[in-house]
Amino acid sequence: GESVGLHLPTLSVQEGDNSIINCAYSNSASDYFIWYKQESGKGPQFIIDIRSNMDKRQGQRVTVLLNKTVKHLSLQIAATQPGDSAVYFCAETRGAGNMLTFGGGTRLMVKP
Amino acid sequence: DVKVTQSSRYLVKRTGEKVFLECVQDMDHENMFWYRQDPGLGLRLIYFSYDVKMKEKGDIPEGYSVSREKKERFSLILESASTNQTSMYLCASSLTSYRDRDAEAFFGQGTRLTVV
Numbered sequence: 139g140e141s142v143g144l145h146l147p148t149l150s151v152q153e154g155d156n157s158i159i160n161c162a163y164s165n166s167a168s169d170y171f172i173w174y175k176q177e178s179g180k181g182p183q184f185i186i187d188i189r190s191n192m193d194k195r196q197g198q199r200v201t202v203l204l205n206k207t208v209k210h211l212s213l214q215i216a217a218t219q220p221g222d223s224a225v226y227f228c229a230e231t232r233g234a235g236n237m238l239t240f241g242g243g244t245r246l247m248v249k250p
Numbered sequence: 251d252v253k254v255t256q257s258s259r260y261l262v263k264r265t266g267e268k269v270f271l272e273c274v275q276d277m278d279h280e281n282m283f284w285y286r287q288d289p290g291l292g293l294r295l296i297y298f299s300y301d302v303k304m305k306e307k308g309d310i311p312e313g314y315s316v317s318r319e320k321k322e323r324f325s326l327i328l329e330s331a332s333t334n335q336t337s338m339y340l341c342a343s344s345l346t347s348y349r350d351r352d353a354e355a356f357f358g359q360g361t362r363l364t365v366v
Contacts, residue, residue: 147290172354181254181340181357182293227292229355237306238283238342238355242292 150247157215159244161228164209168230172238173202173213176225185213185226215246223248253277256341256358263365269328271361273341280345282324283308283355284316287338299324331365338362 151157163171169190174182188195188202188211195202201214211228225243257272275282281300285293285308295308297316305316313335317325324343328335339362342355 179359181342181359183357184354187354229293231355237295237298237308238344239295239309240285240293242290 147242148245148247150249151218152249153218153220155218157213157218157222157246159213159215159226159228159246161211161213161241162209163211163228163230163241165230165239166206166209170231171202171204171211172229172231173200173211174227174229174240175222176227176243178224182227218246218248220248220250222246254341254343254356254358256339256361258361259359261361261363263328263331263363265332265365267328267331267365269331269363269365271326271328271339271341271363273324273326273343273358274322275324275343275356276322277343277345277356278321279343279356280321281343281355282318283342283344284314284324284326285340285342286310287340287360293340296326331363333365336363336365 172187173185175185176182186197186200186202188204199216203212225245227243228241229238231238254275263269283298284296287293294310296314297308299305299318302321315327338360340360341358344355
C-alpha cells in the first residue's frame, strides 16, 4: 500500500553540527508534506511544511527539501542544539479531508 | 493558540472493558483524527472525521469505533479492550484548506492506555 517511511530510526549528532533526517514517500499524488517534532511526553508539533509545487523551503535553522522525482523528503537542521533532541516524523496529506499519513519516525540524539 | 485536549493522560483498564477516549478542540476545525503510537511503528491512523457525524476508517480501525456528535468533540471507543490495544493514543484536528500551514494538524498530549 501507499506509505511514508523513514530511512534511519536513530540519528546521533554532535552539538553544533548539521543534522539531516530523510523520508521516502510512495504516493505521487501527495501534495503537502509536514515535518513534526515530538518531545518526550508531548504530542507532535509542527516544524515546517512544503507543498508539492516547491523544491525547498527554509525556516529558522530548518530547511525542508522535496525531490518529487525520487519521492524523497529531507529535513535539515543547522547547528543542532540539545533542545533539538526528539523524534521527528514526516507526514503527507492528501485529499479533501487532509488525511495525514505518518512515517515511522527518527530519533535525533544530540551529543554535547 | 489552538488547543486539543484529551480527557486523560493515563488510563488503566481491564480486558473486556468498554473504553472511551475523549478529545475536544477549540478552533472550529472540520477534521479530527485518532492515531495510536507504538515504538517502531510511528503514528498509525485509526479513524478520522471530516464533519459532524462523518467518519472514515484509517489504516487500523479494527477493534475501534468513533463518535462525532458535535464539531468540537471526537470520541474513540474500544468496544472490548484487549491487551494488544495497550498504546499511546493521540488525537489531532485540522482545517480543510490548501493554504500554507492551514492543513497543519494540531495534536493533543496523548493518552497512554494500559489494558491488563
